[in-house]
Amino acid sequence: MAPWLLPLAGKLGYAGKNEPVVGGALVFFVAAAGVLYLSFVRDEMDAGPVMKIGGLLLLGMALLAFFWPMRPWPH
Amino acid sequence: MTTLSTDELDFGDGGPEVQHEGSWYDTVAKAVAHLVLLFFSAVMTIPFVWAFLTSLKPENKIFTTIRQIIPADPTFANYVNVWMQNPLDRWILNSLVLAVGVVFFTLLLDTLAGYALAKGDFKGKSLVYTLVIGTLVIPPQVVLVPLYLEMNALNWSNTYWAIMVLYIANPFGTFMMRQFFLGIPDSLIEAARMDGCSTFQIYTRVMLPLAKPALSSLGVFTFIFVWGAFLWPLVILNDSSMYPLQVGIGLLTGRYSSQWGQLLAAVVIAALPVIAAYLLAQRTFMEGIALTGGKG
CATH class of the missing domain: 1.10.3720.10 (MetI-like)
Structure with missing residues (x-):
């Protein structure tokens, strides 16, 4: 493993109070890509609406995590 | 021509009897099973229902009305x-x-x-x-x-x-x-x-x-x-x-x-x-x- 990879992963995996959750966005994006591929490309999976909507929801979550400080509701 | 018939055979020879569906034994067994299932379902469900109903009570009334399960004035303030x-x-x-x-x-x-x-x-x-x-x-x-x-x-x-x-x-x-x-x-x-x-x-x-x-x-x-x-x-x-x-x-x-x-x-x-x-x-x-x- 490249020596620069671990510190980079460590940086991506942490997000402070009002920072974009980049690690979370990455996780959501990878999961969304996998689920959407299985739902819309692989016909063998015979994906139902829950799986298809779930993939799109994960994509939305990736955007929400990336734009976290600008989230639409205050608290 | 030979005719085959079971009319003269006696099946009631003291062997074990099969309990048919719809008999009183079946009804009682089902009722007992359902009572047991209902009891354990209640054991699992009641704490969650209690938590939900208590979360609807105002903070200052939780302990004073602890025996009153359903809140008198439910609120989502919590x-x-x-x-x-x-x-x-x-x-x-x-x-x-x-x-x-x-x-x-x-x-x-x-x-x-x-x-x-x-x-x-x-x-x-x-x-x-x-x-x-x-x-x-x-x-x-x-x-x-x-x-x-x-x-x-x-x-x-x-x-x-x-x-x-x-x-x-x-x-x-x-x-x-x-x-x-x-x-x-x-x-x-x-x-x-x-x-x-x-x-x-x-x-x-x-x-x-x-x-x-x-x-x-x-x-x-x-x-x-x-x-x-x-x-x-x-x-x-x-x-x-x-x-x-x-x-x-x-x-x-x-x-x-x-x-x-x-x-x-x-x-x-x-x-x-x-x-x-x-x-x-x-x-x-x-x-x-x-x-x-x-x-x-």
Whole structure:
């Protein structure tokens, strides 16, 4: 493993109070890509609406995590 | 012409009698079974219903009206307060990041490992399988300190990865998927091989679609487990912005006083995604349990 990879992963995996959750966005994006591929490309999976909507929801979550400080509701 | 008849035969020869459906014995047995089931359902459900109804009471009336189950003047003030006074949205996002990541990679890696252990032919297969099952008997608390030191050495404490890496590829999932793949006939693999599929294509085009019920139940099991994970995240995280929901809720209780209404409101919020996950995948979840012989 490249020596620069671990510190980079460590940086991506942490997000402070009002920072974009980049690690979370990455996780959501990878999961969304996998689920959407299985739902819309692989016909063998015979994906139902829950799986298809779930993939799109994960994509939305990736955007929400990336734009976290600008989230639409205050608290 | 000979006529065959059973009229003269006597079947009432003192042998065991078969209880037919609809008899009083059947009715009583069903009633007893239902009473037992209702009792245990109530034991499981009543605390959650009580928590929900108590979360609707104003903070100052929780202990004075503790014997009054249904609140006289229900209010959602506790829900509003706990949401406004704590970073609950961030904790929910953290829990979702962990749960989604762990479920996705668990399903990916456990199906690959389960497929290899069920249908693969390689040296040391039984040793690998024994090692996988062997990890199930080690209590997680035993390895807590070494893991903490390891994550610190990697400089990964206070990150999502420190939690996700620990839970990904759990041995229970590998065992469950292996049991499922063992039930799939080899003729399907041979047919796919004759059609020109590689081993990986057999996995993606034949095995994975067939494993949908098992994937669904494993996904729900893993989601529920990660959503409720408490000890390891509590140990490895020390920044409140990185807390998952369960750790955040756990630290809402103060040393000298606690906002019990807000705490119960947060608990009810925390339970909602698990209930939703189960309801969404209920049918395939049951199929998966039946097919793999797994249980919660």
